[in-house]
Structure formats: structure tokens, C-alpha cells
Amino acid sequence: MPELSQRVGNFTDSVIRRMTRISNQYGAINLSQGFPDFDPPKEIMDALAKAAYEGPHQYSITYGAQNFREALAAKQGKAIHRIIDPNTEIVVTCGGTEAMMCAMMTICNPGDKVMVFSPFYENYGADAILSGAEPIYIPLVPPEYEFDIRLVEQGFRDGAKAIIVCNPSNPCGKVFREEELVAIGKLAVQYDAFVVTDEVYEHMVYAPNRHICMASLPGMYGHTITCNSLSKTYSITGWRLGYLIGPAYVIEAAKKVHDFLTVGAAAPLQEAATVGLKYSEDYYEKLLETYTEKRNYFLAGLDRIGLKHNVPQGTYFVLIDISEFLELPQFRGFTDLEFCEWMIKEIGVAAVPGSSFFREEVNNLIRLHFAREKETLDEALGRLEKLKELK
Incomplete structure (x- = not known):
């Protein structure tokens, strides 16, 4: 077979998008790939409807x-x-x-x-x-x-x-x-x-x-x-x-x-x-208020569950430390990717393994996001409660 470009052998497919595909396969709540589950502003959707005809x-x-x-x-x-x-x-x-x-x-x-x-x-x-x-x-x-x-x-x-x-x-x-x-x-x-x-x-x-x-x-x-x-x-x-x-x-x-x-x-x-x-600036101020509320709400939920996490200064992502779970007998030897795949299948929540973001050897972090409606975040946090039973 003819050889492919050497450059394509130096990186993998997107792990983020891969986790979305697995999440869809198992019907998990997708907190891996960073996109919201709510609509754009109505004025933009109305403008799109107009552009569709005109x-x-x-x-x-x-x-x-x-x-x-x-x-x-x-x-x-x-x-x-x-x-x-x-x-x-x-x-x-x-x-x-x-x-x-x-x-x-x-x-x-x-x-x-x-x-x-x-x-x-x-x-x-x-x-x-x-x-x-x-x-x-x-x-x-x-x-x-x-x-x-x-x-x-x-x-x-x-x-x-x-x-x-x-x-x-x-x-x-x-x-x-x-x-x-x-x-x-x-x-x-x-x-x-x-x-x-x-x-x-x-x-x-x-x-x-x-x-x-x-x-x-x-x-x-x-x-x-x-x-x-x-x-x-x-x-x-x-x-x-x-x-x-x-x-x-x-x-x-x-x-x-x-x-x-x-x-x-x-x-x-x-x-x-x-x-x-x-x-106007009002839109961006309200956007920040919305995401500030989501951040605070989601992090408080993670705290109730007892999951260790960082506090993001910006974005809608949070890194979770899964070290304590990887020390349990049933997960010994697991990579962060394998733990994320297990979470999708058994917990019903999709995350991204931290190793896909680090050049250093990092196996103890996963990334979640909170760009979701409150009802979705509640359901995700409810499913993540199952992790308590493992401790």
C-alpha cells in the first residue's frame, strides 16, 4: 500500500470529539465536548430564518x-x-x-x-x-x-x-x-x-x-x-x-x-x-452573569459529592481530580481514558481525559463543562452522586 504522510502519525483524532461519539452511543449526559444545550439569542435565530428565504x-x-x-x-x-x-x-x-x-x-x-x-x-x-x-x-x-x-x-x-x-x-x-x-x-x-x-x-x-x-x-x-x-x-x-x-x-x-x-x-x-x-454591552454582562451562576452552581454540586476540582477563572470547564478512584482495586491500572469510558457506560456522564490536554504525564484529571441548562446539570450531578458509593 502507498505510504501516508508522516505527519498524520504524530497525533491522534480529537479525543474530545471521540468522547461525544461514545456518549451518544450510550445515551450519557455529554459534559465532554464544550457546547451548550440551549438556543442562541432569539434575534439571531430570527435573522437566520429571514436569511433562509431572502x-x-x-x-x-x-x-x-x-x-x-x-x-x-x-x-x-x-x-x-x-x-x-x-x-x-x-x-x-x-x-x-x-x-x-x-x-x-x-x-x-x-x-x-x-x-x-x-x-x-x-x-x-x-x-x-x-x-x-x-x-x-x-x-x-x-x-x-x-x-x-x-x-x-x-x-x-x-x-x-x-x-x-x-x-x-x-x-x-x-x-x-x-x-x-x-x-x-x-x-x-x-x-x-x-x-x-x-x-x-x-x-x-x-x-x-x-x-x-x-x-x-x-x-x-x-x-x-x-x-x-x-x-x-x-x-x-x-x-x-x-x-x-x-x-x-x-x-x-x-x-x-x-x-x-x-x-x-x-x-x-x-x-x-x-x-x-x-x-450592546448589556448582552455580554448578562452572559457573564449566566455563566457565573452556572459555574457556582456546578462547583457547589461537585463539592457536595466530594469531588476534588479546580476553580476556573474563566471558560466553562472544570478539571476533576480522580486520583482517589484510580487507587481503588477495581480501577487499578486504569488510564484516565478508560475511567472516562467507564463513566459513560456506568455513570451516564461523559468527560474528557486530562491526558489529552497535557504534554506531561498526567493520568489523574478529567474535564467536565457546565454550559448546560440547570435541569441538565441537576441530572448530571445526580448521576455523579453514584461515585460516592465507590469511596
């Missing part, structure tokens, strides 16, 4: 419909503290996943190095490999998920072309402090490198933490490529609407990569989602 139905401009890019520029310009040119500084992509892949392929040559904080969203390592780059992993050390800035400097000194910063961070919920971002940014400028940010959870940052766009820091716009998505902010993960924002010379190149990757995002979905991009 269009547009054909290709938009490959790098994004004009009105969609203009709305994006207006919204994100407030966060980045500058006027964003919708024609030269934005590329609309098929989800945040393509945004990151597009960014990596735009800046990386085969053999380049890219730093990735660990734990990390599983796509980052694969993105680096697919773009021909070598990932360098920088540990985020629990329980606070701090990092050693000296390791970042060493990575740049060793020739890293870029560093990926997920802020807030999936899966651990870390929100990078201003002094941390400033320190990373200074090194990127010093070594003439890029910071590629993933900011899809920008509106899910819990007090007293606050989200700061790397591109908003002094001198950083020219060194930052911001990847983002509408998926989580408007509960439209299936619409696959993402984007890149960056300096014009980067975006000009990214347009070409994007054009030949996917041509363009869905035109009627861009038309409908434009409504959401024009929401």
Missing part, C-alpha cells in the same frame, strides 16, 4: 461578508483599543479551529518552532505539526497554573517563531494576568516573534479576574494574531464562524491561506450572526 445563499467575499467584517471590527476594536480596518485586518474563517490553523500556516515554515502552554486545547499541537512546525511545550503548573517566564524566554532564544496563548485557557480556566501578558509580549518583541492568541472565551471571565487582549497592550498589535469565534459567545458552535485579526501584512497572507483551505464561511450564517455582533 439570502444571501451564494459565496460571500472569501475573507468574509462586508457587513459581517464591519460589525466584527466595531465590536473587537473596543476590546483591542484601536480602530480595526475591516478590509485589511480581518479574515473570517470556518470557526476558531480554522482561524488557528490559518494563522499557523501563515507564519510557520517547515522546521520552525512554536511554543504551546501545557495543558492546552488539543488542536494546538496538531496545528503546529500540520503546518510543519515543532511544538515546544511550556508547563502551566497546578493548582494555580502559573508558568516560568524563563522557559518562555528560553523557547524564544532557541528560535521559536511564535507562542500560542489561550486566554482564558481551555482546559484549566486560567485567565492570564496583565503582568504575565506584558512579560510574554516583551519577549515576543525582543525576539521578533508572534503571539497567536485564542480568545474564544473572552466573555466568560469571572470576577475578580478580567480579560485583556494581548493585541491591546502597548507595542503588541504588530506582533499579535488574534484568533476568535462567535461559537461560545452566542451559543452557535455549529455555525462555524471564526476570525483572525492582525496587522495588514499578516492578514493579506492569511487571506490566501484561508481561500485555499475553505474558500469562505457560510454566507447566510454570517448575515444572521451580524445581528449579534451589534449587541
Whole structure:
């Protein structure tokens, strides 16, 4: 048989999406893959219904419909503290996943190095490999998920072309402090490198933490490529609407990569989602209130059950420590993946094994999410109560 590309042997399929498939097979409550079980805002759904009859139905401009890019520029310009040119500084992509892949392929040559904080969203390592780059992993050390800035400097000194910063961070919920971002940014400028940010959870940052766009820091716009998505902010993960924002010379190149990757995002979905991009600040304040309540409610439920967990500063993910269960005779020798598969079948709740997020040898963590209606969270917590019987 003809040989396949060597690069596809260097990573697995998405463990997150695999857990969803297993969850569906056994009818479990899916707290693995991070998507809500409630509808998008009514105004966006009404706009989609209108677009279904009135269009547009054909290709938009490959790098994004004009009105969609203009709305994006207006919204994100407030966060980045500058006027964003919708024609030269934005590329609309098929989800945040393509945004990151597009960014990596735009800046990386085969053999380049890219730093990735660990734990990390599983796509980052694969993105680096697919773009021909070598990932360098920088540990985020629990329980606070701090990092050693000296390791970042060493990575740049060793020739890293870029560093990926997920802020807030999936899966651990870390929100990078201003002094941390400033320190990373200074090194990127010093070594003439890029910071590629993933900011899809920008509106899910819990007090007293606050989200700061790397591109908003002094001198950083020219060194930052911001990847983002509408998926989580408007509960439209299936619409696959993402984007890149960056300096014009980067975006000009990214347009070409994007054009030949996917041509363009869905035109009627861009038309409908434009409504959401024009929401006032009230929408984002209420969104944060909603997720703050969900976080507090779910963590309190985990505490009642006696499950050890971190307290996420942002996102809607929480890491659970399963060490005490893996010490029980019936689970001795289990991997975290095997424990998650057992949970789906026997407990009826789907989680993601932590090992899929860490470069380090980690077998004692699983990730759950709380982007669910209260009734769903209640049912999930009720099923997780069964874990008490094992202690």
C-alpha cells in the first residue's frame, strides 16, 4: 500500500470529539465536548430564518461578508483599543479551529518552532505539526497554573517563531494576568516573534479576574494574531464562524491561506450572526452573569459529592481530580481514558481525559463543562452522586 504522510502519525483524532461519539452511543449526559444545550439569542435565530428565504445563499467575499467584517471590527476594536480596518485586518474563517490553523500556516515554515502552554486545547499541537512546525511545550503548573517566564524566554532564544496563548485557557480556566501578558509580549518583541492568541472565551471571565487582549497592550498589535469565534459567545458552535485579526501584512497572507483551505464561511450564517455582533454591552454582562451562576452552581454540586476540582477563572470547564478512584482495586491500572469510558457506560456522564490536554504525564484529571441548562446539570450531578458509593 502507498505510504501516508508522516505527519498524520504524530497525533491522534480529537479525543474530545471521540468522547461525544461514545456518549451518544450510550445515551450519557455529554459534559465532554464544550457546547451548550440551549438556543442562541432569539434575534439571531430570527435573522437566520429571514436569511433562509431572502439570502444571501451564494459565496460571500472569501475573507468574509462586508457587513459581517464591519460589525466584527466595531465590536473587537473596543476590546483591542484601536480602530480595526475591516478590509485589511480581518479574515473570517470556518470557526476558531480554522482561524488557528490559518494563522499557523501563515507564519510557520517547515522546521520552525512554536511554543504551546501545557495543558492546552488539543488542536494546538496538531496545528503546529500540520503546518510543519515543532511544538515546544511550556508547563502551566497546578493548582494555580502559573508558568516560568524563563522557559518562555528560553523557547524564544532557541528560535521559536511564535507562542500560542489561550486566554482564558481551555482546559484549566486560567485567565492570564496583565503582568504575565506584558512579560510574554516583551519577549515576543525582543525576539521578533508572534503571539497567536485564542480568545474564544473572552466573555466568560469571572470576577475578580478580567480579560485583556494581548493585541491591546502597548507595542503588541504588530506582533499579535488574534484568533476568535462567535461559537461560545452566542451559543452557535455549529455555525462555524471564526476570525483572525492582525496587522495588514499578516492578514493579506492569511487571506490566501484561508481561500485555499475553505474558500469562505457560510454566507447566510454570517448575515444572521451580524445581528449579534451589534449587541450592546448589556448582552455580554448578562452572559457573564449566566455563566457565573452556572459555574457556582456546578462547583457547589461537585463539592457536595466530594469531588476534588479546580476553580476556573474563566471558560466553562472544570478539571476533576480522580486520583482517589484510580487507587481503588477495581480501577487499578486504569488510564484516565478508560475511567472516562467507564463513566459513560456506568455513570451516564461523559468527560474528557486530562491526558489529552497535557504534554506531561498526567493520568489523574478529567474535564467536565457546565454550559448546560440547570435541569441538565441537576441530572448530571445526580448521576455523579453514584461515585460516592465507590469511596
